[in-house]
């Protein structure tokens with residue numbers, strides 16, 4: 269269902285109306301939640317593991333467009349947070365959702381937004397336990413998420429050691445391809461219409477997959493550091509390297525470029541490898557792991573989740589990123605998505 273976000277002719281709902289509508293959506297008993305929405309704070313059971321806490325904000329016009337399906341926007345708002353928990357080796361537990369809404373945004377749009385958030389929560393066994401509503405000039409969706417991780421299985425960005433392999437799950441560049449399609453001209457859109465690759469690219473942008481089980485598999489198999497690819501592979505790799513005080517060499521021919529991005533490049537002015545290296549919004553996991561642990565980790569990941577783990581480079585001493593291919597070596601600039609650019 270496509271719901272129009274705004275109706276300029278009518279005044280928007282009151283905060284209480286909206287809060288009641290949301291509370292109805294979130295009602296019902298949930299394991300681990302002793303008090304859900306409706307009190308001053310939620311009361312939840314904490315598990316035996318260590319607690320993780322993360323937050324991510326989506327701003328209209330910057331992170332999403334209001335004319336996109338609200339359900340997809342909601343789904344993604346949860347998944348990007350789940351991905352951050354996954355990147356620590358953890359599992360998501362409880363979320364709060366804070367919304368800033370212009371008075372022109374109507375209840376059905378917000379219900380669709382919540383529908384998408386609940387869909388993502390169901391897939392990842394996490395629960396929305398509360399939140400906040402406020403008025404503003406643009407839609408802002410701010411999600412905070414708790415997670416849990418076994419004490420011996422925490423992975424941070426620090427811990428990569430020279431000699432470790434640089435590995436990445438799945439494939440890269442498809443979400444950036446989806447964004448390029450949104451901005452494409454008539455001719456490109458005609459060529460893309462109805463193709464399987466058009467579907468793949470827009471799904472990658474609207475319905476990212478958080479690699480929760482894969483993150484835990486990497487932690488179990490001796491990964492030394494991990495980050496999720498949210499702002500662009502090279503930018504996120506440079507963040508991991510900086511935190512670990514190391515550098516990395518990337519084998520450019522081994523970078524898993526999503527095949528649909530290659531299809532897109534036949535009809536549009538995009539460079540597939542650039543989208544894979546710097547596009548962002550992939551939510552794949554990027555990790556470092558000792559070379560002698562790679563094979564087992566890769567087999568376990570494929571066996572449990574059908575996800576391919578790619579070995580695409582190595583950690584080196586010093587700092588900075590170097591790209592290697594048949595033409596030789598060259599320094600790589602960690603470009604990517606910068607909210608403040």
Ligand SMILES: [Mg+2]
Pocket residue numbers: 351352355495496498
């Ligand atoms: Mg992250």
